[in-house]
Amino acid sequence: MSSPSPSNNIPPYPQGPPAGRRASKRSKLRVGTFIEPSTGERSRRTFTLRLPLRRRSVQASPNGNGRSANTAIIPVFSDQERSISERSRAAAHNLRAGVVRGFKWLNSPTGRGVLKCTLAYTIASLATFLAPVSDFLGKPDGKHVVATITVYFHPARSAGSMIEAILIAIVAVAYAQVVSILSMCTSALFGAVWGNPVLAHILVLVVFIGGGFGFIGWLKQRMNNPLVNVGSTLASLAIIGVVTKETAVLTSVFSNQKIIQILKMLVMGITITTLVNLLVWRVSAVHLLRESMTQTSTALGDMLAMITHGFLSGAEDELLSREFNTASAAYKSAYPQLTKNLREAKFERYFLGQEKIYQLDRAVVKSMETLAQSIGGLRSAAKTQFALLKESFEQADQPPLSPRMQRTASTILKSGKDRSLVLQAIREASDEGDDDRVLPGNRRRSDVSIAPSFRNSGEIFELFIALLGPPMKSLAYTLSEVLRYPPFGSAPKYEILINDQFRQSLTDALGLFNDARTKALHELYKYLEMDRTRSEQIQADFEEVAAACGHFSFSLQSFAEEMQKYLDVLDDLKYESQFKRRSWHWLVWWRSKDHHSRFFPALPYNQVPEEQEGLIKPIKKTAIPKGIPDSMVQRRDTYNWEAAKDQSSRVVATLSQNLLRLMRRLARDDVRFGLKVGIGAILWAMFAFIPQTRDVYQHWRGEWGFLSFMIVCSMTVGAANTTGWARFLGTMIGAGAAYVNWNVTQGNALGLIVLGWLMAFWSFWMMIARGQAPLGRITLLAYNVSTLYAYSLSQKVDDDDDDEGGSHPIIGDIVRHRFIAVTAGILWGLIVCRLIWPISARKKFQQGLSMLYLQMGLIWKRGPLAILLRSDCSRSYLKSGEMTALKKYTARLDALRVSAASEFQLRGPFPAAQAGRLMHCASRLLDAFYAMSLVTQRRGHLTEGERALLLYTAEERKALCDRICHVFQVLASSLMLEYPLTDAIPSVMGQRDKLLAKIFQFRKEHMPSRTLQTLDRDRDPSSPTTAAAGRANSYVTAASSLSFGPSFGQNTGNGSWNNSLRGSVDSLVDSASNNPLAHVTVEDRDYALIYAYALVTWQVAEELSEVAREIEGLFGVLDKESILLQ
Secondary structure (H helix, E strand, O other): OOOOOOOOOOOOOOOOOOOOOOOOOOOOOOOEEEEOOOOOOEEEEOOOOOHHHHHHHHHOOOOOOOOOHHHOOOOOOOOOOOOHHHHHHHHHHHHHHHHHHHHHHHOOHHHHHHHHHHHHHHHHHHHHHOHHHHHHOOOEOOOOHHHHHHHHOOOOOOHHHHHHHHHHHHHHHHHHHHHHHHHHHHHHHHHHHOOOHHHHHHHHHHHHHHHHHHHHHHHHHHHOOHHHHHHHHHHHHHHHHHHHHOHHHHOOOOOOHHHHHHHHHHHHHHHHHHHHHHHOOOOOHHHHHHHHHHHHHHHHHHHHHHHHHHHHHOOHHHHHOHHHHHHHHHHHHHHHHHHHHHHHHHHHHHHOOEHHHHHHHHHHHHHHHHHHHHHHHHHHHHHHHHHHHHHHHHOOOOOOOOHHHHHHHHHHHOOOOOHHHOOOOOOOOOOOOOOOOEEHHHEEHHHOOOOOOOOOHHHHHHHHHHHHHHHHHHHHHHHHHHHHOOOEOOOOOOOEOOOOHHHHHHHHHHHHHHHHHHHHHHHHHHHHHHOOOOOHHHHHHHHHHHHHHHHHHHHHHHHHHHHHHHHHHHHHHHHHHHHOOOEOHHHOOOOOHHHHHHHOOOOOOOOOOOOOOOOHHHHHHOOOOOOOOHHHHHHHHHHHHHHOOOOOOHHHHHHHHHHHHHHHHHOOHHHHHHHHHHHHHHHHHHHHHOHHHHHHHHHOOHHHHHHHHHHHOOOOHHHHHHHHHHHHHHHHHHHHHHHHHHHHHOOOHHHHHHHHHHHHHHHHHHHHHOOOHHHHHHHHHHHHHHHHHHHHHHOOOEOOOOOOOOOOOOHHHHHHHHHHHHHHHHHHHHHHHHHOOOOOHHHHHHHHHHHHHHHHHHHHHOOOOHHHHHOOOOOOOOOOOHHHHHHHHHHHHHHHHHHHOOOOOOOOOOOHHHHHHHHHHHHHHHHHHHHHHHHHHOOOOOOHHHHHHHHHOHHHHHHHHHHHHHHHHHHHHHHHHOOOEEOOOOOHHHHHHHHHHHHHHHHHHOOOOOOHHHHHHHHOOOOHHHHHHHHHHHHHHHHHOOOOOHHHOOOOOOOHHHHHHHHHHHHHHOOOOOOOOOOOOOOHHHHHHHHHHHHHHHHHHHHHHHHHHHHHHHHOEEOOOOOOOO
């Protein structure tokens, strides 16, 4: 894949303009060297990171606006000066354009899905309209259930999803048949044989209706799978039709007529859907997985290019641009499809005996997840650099700026068109023989003997870009082009097109980058070392910027290493796909894990971690965050007994704790949900068994209200509200359409088939194209249960009564009965969800977000750098799979946030905007956490200087970690309890300043030998060291005005905390004779690790401050004048 050549109108990059004069756009363009990914050859010409994105956006549409000129709609009546003939031509053009666009849409995957669903529904409706099929199903009414099944069990899904749906449908049908037969046997045994029909009805209500439907509700919540919900609806439909609608159970008579009919209808409906799915425009989940992989890879490549381009240009505008937001949105929309298609492809692969290929597909997805996390780390590192540069220029204390600083500021911080020219092209001279590299201030490498004079941090960044910018840009180009290159071919085969040269090209580019990075950082710190006239404070500020540059470059290096794993997995997938060795070892599910590992060797991203974090297990078990974990609940339940161990009976304590443990298990969300569904089902179905209410139940078609109740019952109140409103609105539309269509056709079968096709097309269009599945589904069901049922009555089927006209159906009564029954079922479902153990999405979100923040605080308390001292090799403070679990937990919290917006409370609407900002803060905090893990994960062994510095600052780092954990806990507690914060939240920046002061002290003790006159100069009030001490002491003065509790270890009443900070600052100028680490040789690059840690803690502190501001906006602030005791 060749790099695009720049157009002639791209302004060139200047080569060293004079100080104080802005770079001319007509200067000579600097040439860059990069490795062409597809060929591996080195090219030395102009290239840019953003051009491929622009080229794709232009190629995306024929006329540049996303729509063909032949299908564009021309306004007809907007221009009053047009003649009649012109308007006629415009109207004719619009008609042709509409027809063309309509046919194009029908030929699209969405249009085909709608047509498939409509076809399946039309065929299923023939079970009512065709006499032979209707006779095959028997004389009882209810044959419209065949069409009802195709609405829920629609064919607009992949083959893998259909396989899963068939398995679930088989289980649902079997379960419904077992419950129906056992209920009928129980009723016949107790009612007819033993002569106790009341007891028989009670047993049927409690055991088979309460227990049966309660188990269905528990399973729905436990599995949290849309197809399981469909299977639950099918089972509910079958059970309701036998147990409450027919008279066999009610009269204690065993009759298999209805059971056999329902079984026939279920099998017929499932068969029709399956045949349409597999025979008409079959969609493979494997092909969808390939497409989503390509989309995800392209989005990652675009984000990588723009993040690197933004870092090199030094402006955050790149990360705020529309292009970056578009790429980020593309990834966010592609990733859920990626995981969904992977799950569905699993059924296809296992069915075809391609288990190994599925394992490799899963490894590719895991690799993409890791790359996405690395993108988040890169973005976090870039934002840290932006913040440093912004602070550097805002705090410049040399007004007016010198010409050189003006040029640096305009070069680095400029946004807009000029800013985008900073790195249009770069000259790389690491190994091309060009040793006269341009450095800031028009210095060249031959001038290294001249001591540089940096006046602000921006010039350090400019130097770093001059040294490492070209290889960094070259590596980013290679990485982004590999990601943008489609890994799979076009439909229908989707062959793996991964170029064998990519791995070698990436290895070469990474090798060049690593060599250049080492040399660049060496020269960078050499320049910093050459000028020792600056103060330690300025030196630290410079090294913070240098560490930020190193942090980003190391993150890019880690991304490249992850890319190598990604290419390895793709190569394994390509090899395995060529041979396609088939096996069905999944059928021997009872075999041990050793048998499984023998056939599936360990793959990258697919290894089961040896140590399982307690956080990960509950996340994988349920899609709804649990909130307060079991460990906390268990501690709440036992601490009173442990405190009164000597005063309580051991037997009483044991019995009490066992009883409480049993009650806690029954109080789990899934168990409570199943219990309340069972209770609601008993209270509704009992009207079918009570003799005084049985006629009313049958007259008003209580079975459809029962089914509506089962559909509306959702885990949270917000989800129930959403489903209930959609079902109510859909019932109104469907009932109205049924009334109109029946009167228009006068019950003619052919007319009803045609109008039913149109109604089905509109409903499935709402479900699939518009994404309003509840509304479209319920609309068609309401139409189906009225129109097809009315036609069945007209064919003289066996109906229980003739209250709706019999063979001459009264459509108005039929529609009214269904509408009232469905509305009553909706209301009953909302009442049950609201009054019987309500599960609030608001509360779940609130508890889940609190636990997320608390968990992040505990993770940070481990010490990102402390783990390097506890191990001989580099390790990450994040455990295996932990970041992925946290990301999934965050995604599920966001789904709860959406559901909570539908909950009504007297306290007011849910603060969705504030909750969204809190979620964004959590996402950015996770990016910072992962960025820190990249720093520690692949560093190799610590150098002697790094180990000495970490040992020297161990106490301050521990205090900083504890402070961050403490702030996390305070914020989590405020969210959990909805308590306002005080105006004395402990400051993370204070502990960070103490860490920096300790680093200053360490640097002082390990500086090259200096004369006593130099030390005396540092003790002078105007010296830089005293200025640094004054900066820290100013913080002590500000912090001393706050009141911290003694439990936090900050104020013991005698000012010891303030004195300790001042003591650490005063010790900057103490002698190093008593320091056991004084003999260690420390180089400037050894400080990069600790400064990168300080930078990430700075970003964490900023995000925590943002979270605190959001909480203050929600719950308020307590000041010293607040009166709380009442």
